[in-house]
Each structure stands twice: as C-alpha cells, then as structure tokens.
Amino acid sequence: MKNINLHPANLRGGADHGWLKTHHSFSFGQYYNPSNIHFGTLRVLNDDYIEGGMGFGRHPHDNMEIITIPLSGALEHKDSMGNSSVIRTGEIQVMSAGTGIFHSEFNHLKDTPTEILQIWLFPRQRNVVPRYDQWDYSKLVQSNQLVQILSPNAEDQGVWIHQDAWFFLGEFDKDFSIQHQIQKEGNGIYAFVIEGSFEIEGKSLQRRDAISITELEAINIKSTQNHSKILIMDISMELPKQ
C-alpha cells in the first residue's frame, strides 16, 4: 500500500552557529528525533548556508556515500586522497568514504555566502576503497526536464555511488507536469523542493519542503510556480547492518 509523508521545512532540525546556518532533514549532530533517523538508505540531508570564507575544518568520514550539491556560491574541497578542487553551482561532488578519509570544506568566496545540500547515504557494502569525483551537469539542464545527476552505475550519466540510488534535478515552469518512474523495484522517493512550489501526488509543497513516498511505481509532479526547482532522490530501502 502506498505511503506518502509530507515533511515541512519548518519541522526540520537545525542549528545556527553564526558562520553556519544548517537545517537537518534527519537526526544529525545535536538534533535527535528517534522517529526521524533515515529514509531507507538516505541518512543525512543537510541544507547548509555558509558565510564567506568560512567552512568545515579537517574532519573524517567513513562508510558513507557523501554527495554535495552547491545551490549558490562555490565550495573549496581538500582531502587526504590528494584531491583539491572547487565545486560550483551546476556541479555535483561525490565521496565514497569507505575505509576512511579526511577532508575540509570551505566557502571559496570571501564575501558571499555559499549554500549547499549535503546528502549522506549508507553504502551497500562497508569498507570500500575511498574515492572522489565531481561532475558538471549545468550544460544538460533544460527547462521542464529532470536531469539524472547520480546513479549506481559508473557508465551511466552523472556521478556514481555504492548504493542503488538515482538523483534527478529539474527546473520547471508554472503548471508543467511530469511523471517520474521508480528506477528499481522497492525503491522509495524522497523529493526536496529547492525553490518555488510543487504539487506531488496531491500534496502541496513549498520551498525546502520534502515528501517521502514508498510503494508506488511512478509519481506525478506538477510545478505550481515559475522557476521551481526540485531534487528527486530515488532511494534503496534496503538497509545495511545497523
């Protein structure tokens, strides 16, 4: 039986550290809600606003698939694998943390805030070899289409991760409708409104609201405002060892 849950933006956890204003869609850091830990293998969805020149100093990650999507500005990344790069709006970055890596992330811009979504998924296998990648999807974006930016397949469009998940981004005109087909039987959908507003499976979503859906083969999405942007995450519901 289909299961649809709306997650209003104002019910997210979060913190204001001055240099960082963050909203947590799932329990993270000091925000702990036992009924809101994860959606399938999607464990973290943080919506971060980072002041100019500020950021996260050197810190570790392991056994997580970590995806970063800048919404505005630019993020400077350095890691223990020797990667040093800047990711900007229109790009996606992925790290398979596996056996362990250290990295730092700073707002590359000195006087302008950078906004990012940081998304963590449980890998299907623990202790894989760490890896890093980033990809520019900006030239593929067209109005009223979903663009695949992540998949489990190295040969497929976008970055890839060690999990049965697919991510799509799209920007839509008002009243444009589209249907998204579930990519793998048993997967669920977590849709997050980046800008504007949408109607999904009869529910109304505003900016930064989300909706989770399971037990459906396809979902119906309708933009209710011009320039509405959405991230569709097609997520495996099979959890690893907990």
Next chain:
Amino acid sequence: MGTNQEKEYNILAMKSDIKKILVICYHQEILNTLERILLKTPNYKPNVSSDIASTNSYLSENKFDAIILGSGIPENQEQKIERWVKNNTSSTAIIYHYGGGSGLLFNELESIFGN
C-alpha cells in the same frame, strides 16, 4: 585492561550511569578522533582498539555497554566479534558506526542509551 584500577572502574561503572564503550577502528586517525569526541562526554568511558589482539584482550577482561565497530575491520574479524558478543555478553550493544566524526556518533549512541 585487566589492572586492579580497571576492575575497580568496572564495578564503579555498574553502579553509576557511566557507559563503558569499546571503539574498534583500524583507521588510527579516525580512531583517535572518535576517542577524543567520546571523552568530551563525562558519562562515556571509551577504550580503543585498532587490532584484533587488543580487541580480544579488552573483550575477555571487561564488560562493555557498547562496542562501536568503526572502519577498516576485515569482515571475518567483524563477524568473530559479533559472535563473541552474542555468545558471551548479550547485554552489550553493537553499534555499526557510519560517518566518521561527531555528526552521527551521538545519534548512534543515543539510539542505544537514550530514554
């Protein structure tokens, strides 16, 4: 590990709200980070191990409230630890740690020790 001081501590821990935690992680720098984070919470008493010999020693000489399985542990060793805990100390919780630092660690512990 098996010193008189440790044995006294074990008794003390049983009488108080202190949680004895064994952190096993084969990435030494991440292990150090996890230990440093746990030491910030007065109720958590962490011991750390980055190899199977010291893990065996800790397990045979202590009773832990939780064992955190961090990164890099070979699957066969992880399974051995799981079996040992199941057969010898069923009240010890096993936590499969994901993430690396503090972001999820307190959530993982809260899910075991929280009210």
